């Protein structure tokens with residue numbers, strides 16, 4: 526496709542009888558160049574006329590779209606093909622990668638299934654910005670190279686963030702930033718889709734992309750050290766000159782630290798969630814885990830947490846629920862973000878006097894909750910439920926480095942149980 530070729534087709538709306546702007550039937554109006562012309566534009570189908578290298582002169586040939594951008598894309602394809610239909614190729618059963626990519630993108634484009642614009646963009650990024658350049662570097666020309674799991678794997682490992690964040694202050698571009706797990710999964714899903722298309726056409730023996738898995742790199746979660754926690758709570762007590770705002774902030778942080786609530790759940794905590802314990806005395810917090818498991822989470826809390834909550838006036842009310850930390854108006858997400866900023870203030874102050882062992886953010890309160898319980902030898906099953914994890918596997922993945930103590934506790938629980946069973950074991954000699 527050359528720039529010169531682009532001048533060879535003219536695009537215009539060929540108005541129909543039912544034209545919304547009342548243009549006469551078959552009248553031509555070309556692509557609007559400014560706002561004034563745009564206002565006069567309608568929804569009639571776009572046609573093309575001009576010369577194509579193979580097909581020759583064409584006139585009033587419908588592009589089968591009423592969208593200018595799509596029509597331009599169609600025209601470009603026609604110019605590339607030299608015809609209004611895709612030419613038969615002699616690519617045989619091992620076409621070039623470039624041919625396969627073009628063929629696939631056409632099949633999902635306006636001339637084909639016309640998938641949603643976002644979907645099309647996703648595929649063209651994967652195929653044109655990742656696959657083609659990579660193959661060029663590696664010297665791979667034919668699609669059959671991807672019948673190798675090794676080649677396919679190496680290709681998926683080459684993916685980096687194509688829009689690395691720019692450090693504004695220094696205008697420094699961070700290169701080779703790895704893809705986020707979620708993006709990598711989406712890319713892999715697209716690659717599988719593309720290879721399936723190739724397999725259906727017998728251009729590939731197997732869809733090697735289905736054998737590749739994205740192993741999510743779950744980071745270890747660290748809690749704060751007891752002394753670090755002390756310093757942070759001391760800063761919270763001084764917050765806003767130790768006013769009512771300090772009490773409120775302290776209550777908020779205690780809910781995260783001693784009930785293990787996520788910052789979003791702490792933000793929307795309301796009075797009906799505070800309940801008396803199942804065992805009778807004391808208090809517990811109930812949370813509808815909305816994010817993942819959708820199960821009801823029940824966490825016992827120390828009396829101090831209940832007491833401080835009673836000292837905090839309600840901020841808002843909605844549907845009979847009284848909220849401590851949210852006005853009940855606007856998006857909870859916005860309120861959560863505001864709390865994040867607020868909690869970071871005392872954390873930063875505490876960090877300024879002495880650096881923390883690991884990074885500390887509001888989430889660290891929840892991690893500290895989990896790790897402290899695990900370190901105390903609490904059954905991971907309970908900790909997992911308090912956190913609202915779908916299963917203990919999730920908990921283990923995050924906090925594996927803190928689980929040794931639970932094994933020690935499990936040893937003594939076993940021995941205790943055996944004592945109660947008064948079991949006599951048959952001993953072989």
Ligand SMILES: [Zn+2]
Pocket residue numbers: 538539540541544545546547548567568569
């Ligand atoms: Zn019209």
